[in-house]
Amino acid sequence: MKTIAWLVAGITLLAAAVYTFVSLARWEWNRALFFAIVFVAAEVGLGIALVLRRLARVEALVTDLPAPDPGARRALRDTRGEQERFAWLRVDPTEVVGRTNVFITLLVGGGVILSGGAWLLDKLASSTVDPRREQRLGRELDGIAYRPGLLVDEVDTLARPSLDRDDPRVRSFLGTTR
Amino acid sequence: MSVPARRGLLLVALVLGVVVGVHVLRQATMSTHYSTAPDSRLVVVIDAAANRSEPGVEIADMVDAQVDVCGLEVARVPDITPVAGTDDHFTVTVQPALDSTDRKQLRGCLEDWAVDHLRLEVRSMEDEVVEEEAGGAG
Numbered sequence: 001m002k003t004i005a006w007l008v009a010g011i012t013l014l015a016a017a018v019y020t021f022v023s024l025a026r027w028e029w030n031r032a033l034f035f036a037i038v039f040v041a042a043e044v045g046l047g048i049a050l051v052l053r054r055l056a057r058v059e060a061l062v063t064d065l066p067a068p069d070p071g072a073r074r075a076l077r078d079t080r081g082e083q084e085r086f087a088w089l090r091v092d093p094t095e096v097v098g099r100t101n102v103f104i105t106l107l108v109g110g111g112v113i114l115s116g117g118a119w120l121l122d123k124l125a126s127s128t129v130d131p132r133r134e135q136r137l138g139r140e141l142d143g144i145a146y147r148p149g150l151l152v153d154e155v156d157t158l159a160r161p162s163l164d165r166d167d168p169r170v171r172s173f174l175g176t177t178r
Numbered sequence: 179m180s181v182p183a184r185r186g187l188l189l190v191a192l193v194l195g196v197v198v199g200v201h202v203l204r205q206a207t208m209s210t211h212y213s214t215a216p217d218s219r220l221v222v223v224i225d226a227a228a229n230r231s232e233p234g235v236e237i238a239d240m241v242d243a244q245v246d247v248c249g250l251e252v253a254r255v256p257d258i259t260p261v262a263g264t265d266d267h268f269t270v271t272v273q274p275a276l277d278s279t280d281r282k283q284l285r286g287c288l289e290d291w292a293v294d295h296l297r298l299e300v301r302s303m304e305d306e307v308v309e310e311e312a313g314g315a316g
Contacts, residue, residue, distance in 0.1 A: 025207060027286025034291070 009049070013042040068138035069145075076134040083126065086115070209279045217308045218275035223301040224288060226266045231295040237266060240296040245270055248287035252280040267301075275305055 016039035023032035179187075224245075228237045242258060245268075249256040254272040261267035276284060281303060288298045 026289070027283045028290040029286075030291040 006049075009042055009046050013039060013046060016042055066139065068135045069142050072138035072141050073134055076137060080130065080134075085119070085122065210277070211279055212277045214275045214277060216274050219271060219273040219306045219308055220275040220281070220303065221306045222270040222272070222284070222288070222303045223261070224268050224270060225299045225301055226268060227297045227299075228266075228295055229297070237296070238268075240293050241268055241298065244288065244293045244296060244298060247292055248284055251287045252276055252284050271306075273308075 016035045020032050020035040020039055023029075023035055224241070226237055226241050228240060231237070231240065238260060245256050245258050249272070252272070254276070257271040257273075259269050259271075261269055270288075272284075285300050285303065288300055291297070
Protein backbone atom coordinates (compact mmCIF):
# COMPACT_ATOMS: atom_id res chain seq x y z
CA MET A 1 0.00 0.00 0.00
CA LYS A 2 2.81 2.36 0.92
CA THR A 3 4.61 1.52 -2.30
CA ILE A 4 1.48 2.37 -4.27
CA ALA A 5 1.14 5.69 -2.43
CA TRP A 6 4.78 6.59 -3.13
CA LEU A 7 4.34 5.58 -6.76
CA VAL A 8 1.18 7.64 -7.19
CA ALA A 9 2.82 10.68 -5.57
CA GLY A 10 5.90 10.34 -7.76
CA ILE A 11 3.90 9.92 -10.94
CA THR A 12 1.70 12.90 -10.01
CA LEU A 13 4.77 15.04 -9.42
CA LEU A 14 6.36 14.03 -12.69
CA ALA A 15 3.18 14.35 -14.75
CA ALA A 16 2.35 17.74 -13.24
CA ALA A 17 5.86 19.00 -14.01
CA VAL A 18 5.67 17.77 -17.61
CA TYR A 19 2.19 19.19 -18.18
CA THR A 20 3.19 22.53 -16.67
CA PHE A 21 5.96 22.91 -19.22
CA VAL A 22 3.81 21.59 -22.06
CA SER A 23 1.04 24.06 -21.19
CA LEU A 24 3.50 26.91 -20.97
CA ALA A 25 4.93 25.99 -24.37
CA ARG A 26 1.39 25.98 -25.78
CA TRP A 27 0.55 29.39 -24.28
CA GLU A 28 -2.08 27.88 -22.03
CA TRP A 29 -1.57 29.96 -18.92
CA ASN A 30 -4.52 28.77 -16.85
CA ARG A 31 -3.69 25.14 -17.49
CA ALA A 32 -0.05 25.81 -16.63
CA LEU A 33 -1.08 27.45 -13.35
CA PHE A 34 -3.32 24.53 -12.48
CA PHE A 35 -0.63 21.94 -13.15
CA ALA A 36 1.94 24.03 -11.29
CA ILE A 37 -0.33 24.03 -8.23
CA VAL A 38 -0.70 20.26 -8.50
CA PHE A 39 3.09 19.99 -8.79
CA VAL A 40 3.68 22.10 -5.69
CA ALA A 41 1.04 20.16 -3.75
CA ALA A 42 2.62 16.84 -4.71
CA GLU A 43 6.08 18.18 -3.91
CA VAL A 44 5.01 19.38 -0.45
CA GLY A 45 3.24 16.08 0.22
CA LEU A 46 6.26 14.05 -0.82
CA GLY A 47 8.60 16.25 1.20
CA ILE A 48 6.51 15.86 4.35
CA ALA A 49 6.25 12.11 3.78
CA LEU A 50 10.04 11.85 3.44
CA VAL A 51 10.64 13.85 6.61
CA LEU A 52 8.10 11.78 8.55
CA ARG A 53 9.68 8.56 7.32
CA ARG A 54 13.09 9.76 8.44
CA LEU A 55 11.71 10.79 11.81
CA ALA A 56 10.15 7.36 12.28
CA ARG A 57 13.54 5.75 11.61
CA VAL A 58 15.28 8.05 14.09
CA GLU A 59 12.56 7.35 16.65
CA ALA A 60 13.04 3.62 16.23
CA LEU A 61 16.81 4.01 16.67
CA VAL A 62 16.40 6.09 19.81
CA THR A 63 13.91 3.63 21.29
CA ASP A 64 16.32 0.76 20.75
CA LEU A 65 19.19 2.50 22.55
CA PRO A 66 20.12 1.02 25.94
CA ALA A 67 19.26 3.16 28.93
CA PRO A 68 22.33 4.91 30.37
CA ASP A 69 23.50 4.24 33.88
CA PRO A 70 21.47 6.56 36.16
CA GLY A 71 24.36 6.84 38.60
CA ALA A 72 26.71 8.09 35.92
CA ARG A 73 24.10 10.53 34.68
CA ARG A 74 23.57 11.86 38.18
CA ALA A 75 27.29 12.27 38.74
CA LEU A 76 27.69 14.10 35.44
CA ARG A 77 24.76 16.38 36.17
CA ASP A 78 26.05 17.19 39.63
CA THR A 79 29.50 18.02 38.38
CA ARG A 80 28.29 20.06 35.41
CA GLY A 81 30.19 23.34 35.27
CA GLU A 82 28.48 26.70 35.29
CA GLN A 83 28.13 28.18 31.84
CA GLU A 84 28.83 31.80 31.28
CA ARG A 85 25.78 33.41 29.68
CA PHE A 86 26.08 36.27 27.19
CA ALA A 87 29.84 36.09 27.17
CA TRP A 88 29.78 37.56 23.69
CA LEU A 89 28.25 40.74 25.06
CA ARG A 90 31.05 41.38 27.52
CA VAL A 91 33.32 44.08 26.11
CA ASP A 92 36.71 45.10 27.27
CA PRO A 93 36.42 48.87 27.89
CA THR A 94 40.00 49.40 26.79
CA GLU A 95 39.46 47.63 23.50
CA VAL A 96 37.94 49.77 20.79
CA VAL A 97 38.16 47.52 17.75
CA GLY A 98 36.13 44.65 19.16
CA ARG A 99 33.03 46.62 20.14
CA THR A 100 31.02 45.52 17.15
CA ASN A 101 28.55 43.57 19.27
CA VAL A 102 27.41 46.64 21.16
CA PHE A 103 27.54 48.65 17.98
CA ILE A 104 25.18 46.24 16.25
CA THR A 105 22.84 46.24 19.21
CA LEU A 106 22.59 49.98 19.30
CA LEU A 107 22.55 50.63 15.57
CA VAL A 108 20.11 48.03 14.38
CA GLY A 109 17.83 48.34 17.36
CA GLY A 110 17.02 44.69 16.97
CA GLY A 111 19.55 43.78 19.59
CA VAL A 112 16.83 42.94 22.07
CA ILE A 113 15.26 40.47 19.69
CA LEU A 114 18.68 39.14 18.75
CA SER A 115 19.64 38.70 22.40
CA GLY A 116 16.31 37.11 23.22
CA GLY A 117 16.73 34.68 20.36
CA ALA A 118 20.28 33.88 21.38
CA TRP A 119 19.20 33.36 25.00
CA LEU A 120 16.38 31.10 23.89
CA LEU A 121 18.74 29.15 21.65
CA ASP A 122 21.22 28.83 24.46
CA LYS A 123 18.56 27.58 26.86
CA LEU A 124 17.29 25.17 24.30
CA ALA A 125 20.78 23.89 23.58
CA SER A 126 21.63 23.50 27.27
CA SER A 127 18.42 21.59 27.90
CA THR A 128 18.76 19.32 24.91
CA VAL A 129 22.40 18.95 23.95
CA ASP A 130 23.88 18.64 27.47
CA PRO A 131 21.60 15.83 28.69
CA ARG A 132 22.03 14.08 25.38
CA ARG A 133 25.81 14.39 25.59
CA GLU A 134 25.74 13.20 29.17
CA GLN A 135 23.66 10.22 28.18
CA ARG A 136 26.17 9.29 25.51
CA LEU A 137 29.11 9.83 27.84
CA GLY A 138 27.35 7.74 30.49
CA ARG A 139 27.02 4.90 28.02
CA GLU A 140 30.68 5.20 27.07
CA LEU A 141 31.71 5.23 30.73
CA ASP A 142 29.83 2.03 31.22
CA GLY A 143 32.37 0.31 29.00
CA ILE A 144 35.29 1.20 31.28
CA ALA A 145 33.48 0.79 34.59
CA TYR A 146 35.01 -1.46 37.23
CA ARG A 147 33.75 -4.98 37.14
CA PRO A 148 33.16 -6.93 40.35
CA GLY A 149 36.05 -9.15 41.49
CA LEU A 150 38.93 -6.88 40.56
CA LEU A 151 41.97 -6.62 42.82
CA VAL A 152 41.44 -2.94 43.58
CA ASP A 153 37.85 -1.84 43.97
CA GLU A 154 36.46 1.57 43.19
CA VAL A 155 35.87 2.45 46.84
CA ASP A 156 39.52 2.00 47.59
CA THR A 157 40.66 3.83 44.47
CA LEU A 158 38.35 6.77 44.86
CA ALA A 159 39.37 7.16 48.49
CA ARG A 160 42.98 7.83 47.49
CA PRO A 161 44.12 10.89 45.58
CA SER A 162 47.07 8.93 44.17
CA LEU A 163 48.77 5.61 44.52
CA ASP A 164 50.32 5.31 47.95
CA ARG A 165 53.60 3.57 47.35
CA ASP A 166 54.33 3.48 51.09
CA ASP A 167 51.39 1.23 51.67
CA PRO A 168 52.91 -2.17 52.52
CA ARG A 169 50.15 -3.91 50.59
CA VAL A 170 50.99 -1.94 47.45
CA ARG A 171 54.70 -2.53 47.90
CA SER A 172 54.02 -6.18 48.36
CA PHE A 173 51.85 -6.18 45.23
CA LEU A 174 54.45 -4.37 43.16
CA GLY A 175 57.21 -6.57 44.49
CA THR A 176 59.37 -3.66 45.63
CA THR A 177 61.15 -3.22 48.90
CA ARG A 178 62.67 -0.18 50.41
CA MET B 179 40.10 4.34 -21.29
CA SER B 180 41.42 5.88 -18.07
CA VAL B 181 39.08 7.31 -15.45
CA PRO B 182 40.10 10.99 -15.92
CA ALA B 183 39.69 10.69 -19.70
CA ARG B 184 36.27 9.13 -19.26
CA ARG B 185 35.26 11.87 -16.86
CA GLY B 186 36.49 14.54 -19.27
CA LEU B 187 34.54 12.97 -22.10
CA LEU B 188 31.45 12.82 -19.94
CA LEU B 189 31.85 16.46 -19.01
CA VAL B 190 32.22 17.51 -22.64
CA ALA B 191 29.14 15.47 -23.59
CA LEU B 192 27.22 17.05 -20.73
CA VAL B 193 28.19 20.60 -21.72
CA LEU B 194 27.35 19.83 -25.35
CA GLY B 195 23.97 18.44 -24.35
CA VAL B 196 23.18 21.51 -22.27
CA VAL B 197 24.16 23.86 -25.09
CA VAL B 198 22.09 21.97 -27.67
CA GLY B 199 19.19 21.70 -25.25
CA VAL B 200 19.20 25.43 -24.56
CA HIS B 201 19.34 26.16 -28.29
CA VAL B 202 16.43 23.82 -29.06
CA LEU B 203 14.40 25.26 -26.18
CA ARG B 204 15.15 28.77 -27.40
CA GLN B 205 14.01 27.95 -30.92
CA ALA B 206 10.86 26.29 -29.63
CA THR B 207 9.80 29.01 -27.25
CA MET B 208 11.12 32.29 -28.59
CA SER B 209 8.52 34.70 -29.91
CA THR B 210 9.26 35.83 -33.44
CA HIS B 211 6.85 38.38 -34.83
CA TYR B 212 6.65 39.57 -38.40
CA SER B 213 4.11 41.60 -40.31
CA THR B 214 1.48 39.95 -42.51
CA ALA B 215 -0.32 41.29 -45.56
CA PRO B 216 -3.29 43.51 -44.70
CA ASP B 217 -5.61 41.51 -46.98
CA SER B 218 -4.57 38.16 -45.54
CA ARG B 219 -7.04 36.36 -43.36
CA LEU B 220 -6.87 33.48 -40.93
CA VAL B 221 -9.86 31.20 -40.50
CA VAL B 222 -10.02 29.11 -37.37
CA VAL B 223 -12.64 26.42 -36.90
CA ILE B 224 -13.36 25.52 -33.28
CA ASP B 225 -15.45 22.92 -31.52
CA ALA B 226 -17.11 24.06 -28.34
CA ALA B 227 -18.30 21.91 -25.47
CA ALA B 228 -20.13 23.19 -22.40
CA ASN B 229 -20.58 21.28 -19.19
CA ARG B 230 -23.03 22.30 -16.45
CA SER B 231 -23.17 25.89 -17.66
CA GLU B 232 -25.34 28.42 -15.88
CA PRO B 233 -29.03 28.34 -16.78
CA GLY B 234 -29.86 30.83 -19.50
CA VAL B 235 -26.30 31.10 -20.74
CA GLU B 236 -25.94 29.94 -24.32
CA ILE B 237 -22.83 28.22 -25.52
CA ALA B 238 -22.47 30.89 -28.20
CA ASP B 239 -22.25 33.58 -25.49
CA MET B 240 -19.47 31.74 -23.73
CA VAL B 241 -17.61 31.21 -27.00
CA ASP B 242 -17.99 34.93 -27.75
CA ALA B 243 -16.48 35.80 -24.38
CA GLN B 244 -13.45 33.53 -24.72
CA VAL B 245 -12.76 34.42 -28.34
CA ASP B 246 -12.96 38.15 -27.51
CA VAL B 247 -10.40 37.71 -24.72
CA CYS B 248 -8.14 35.77 -27.06
CA GLY B 249 -8.50 38.55 -29.64
CA LEU B 250 -6.98 40.91 -27.09
CA GLU B 251 -4.02 38.55 -26.68
CA VAL B 252 -3.13 38.79 -30.37
CA ALA B 253 -4.31 42.37 -30.96
CA ARG B 254 -7.10 41.46 -33.38
CA VAL B 255 -10.86 41.80 -33.37
CA PRO B 256 -12.08 38.32 -34.25
CA ASP B 257 -15.24 37.74 -36.21
CA ILE B 258 -17.21 34.75 -34.94
CA THR B 259 -19.83 32.92 -36.97
CA PRO B 260 -21.52 29.63 -36.08
CA VAL B 261 -21.01 26.89 -38.63
CA ALA B 262 -24.29 26.36 -40.43
CA GLY B 263 -26.32 23.42 -39.19
CA THR B 264 -24.44 23.04 -35.92
CA ASP B 265 -24.66 24.66 -32.52
CA ASP B 266 -21.21 23.81 -31.21
CA HIS B 267 -18.96 24.53 -34.21
CA PHE B 268 -17.77 28.07 -34.85
CA THR B 269 -15.62 29.85 -37.36
CA VAL B 270 -13.34 32.57 -36.05
CA THR B 271 -11.86 34.90 -38.63
CA VAL B 272 -9.06 37.35 -37.98
CA GLN B 273 -7.72 39.85 -40.44
CA PRO B 274 -4.91 40.45 -41.17
CA ALA B 275 -3.62 36.93 -40.61
CA LEU B 276 -1.41 36.15 -37.66
CA ASP B 277 2.28 35.37 -37.65
CA SER B 278 3.46 31.98 -36.42
CA THR B 279 3.93 33.00 -32.80
CA ASP B 280 0.53 34.68 -32.63
CA ARG B 281 -1.06 31.58 -34.12
CA LYS B 282 0.39 29.48 -31.34
CA GLN B 283 -0.75 32.06 -28.84
CA LEU B 284 -4.28 32.18 -30.25
CA ARG B 285 -4.56 28.39 -30.31
CA GLY B 286 -3.27 28.18 -26.74
CA CYS B 287 -5.65 30.87 -25.57
CA LEU B 288 -8.64 29.26 -27.28
CA GLU B 289 -7.86 25.84 -25.84
CA ASP B 290 -7.06 27.20 -22.39
CA TRP B 291 -9.43 27.00 -19.42
CA ALA B 292 -10.39 30.66 -19.52
CA VAL B 293 -14.19 30.56 -19.23
CA ASP B 294 -15.87 28.32 -16.66
CA HIS B 295 -17.85 25.37 -17.99
CA LEU B 296 -16.49 25.84 -21.51
CA ARG B 297 -13.86 23.95 -23.43
CA LEU B 298 -12.81 24.86 -26.93
CA GLU B 299 -10.82 22.76 -29.33
CA VAL B 300 -9.21 24.13 -32.43
CA ARG B 301 -10.13 21.93 -35.40
CA SER B 302 -8.28 23.80 -38.08
CA MET B 303 -6.39 27.00 -38.68
CA GLU B 304 -6.05 27.97 -42.33
CA ASP B 305 -5.13 31.02 -44.34
CA GLU B 306 -7.77 32.32 -46.67
CA VAL B 307 -7.50 34.65 -49.59
CA VAL B 308 -9.85 37.61 -49.53
CA GLU B 309 -11.98 36.97 -52.61
CA GLU B 310 -13.14 40.50 -53.39
CA GLU B 311 -9.67 41.98 -53.30
CA ALA B 312 -8.15 38.98 -55.07
CA GLY B 313 -10.79 39.32 -57.77
CA GLY B 314 -10.26 43.09 -58.05
CA ALA B 315 -6.53 42.63 -58.49
CA GLY B 316 -7.08 40.06 -61.24
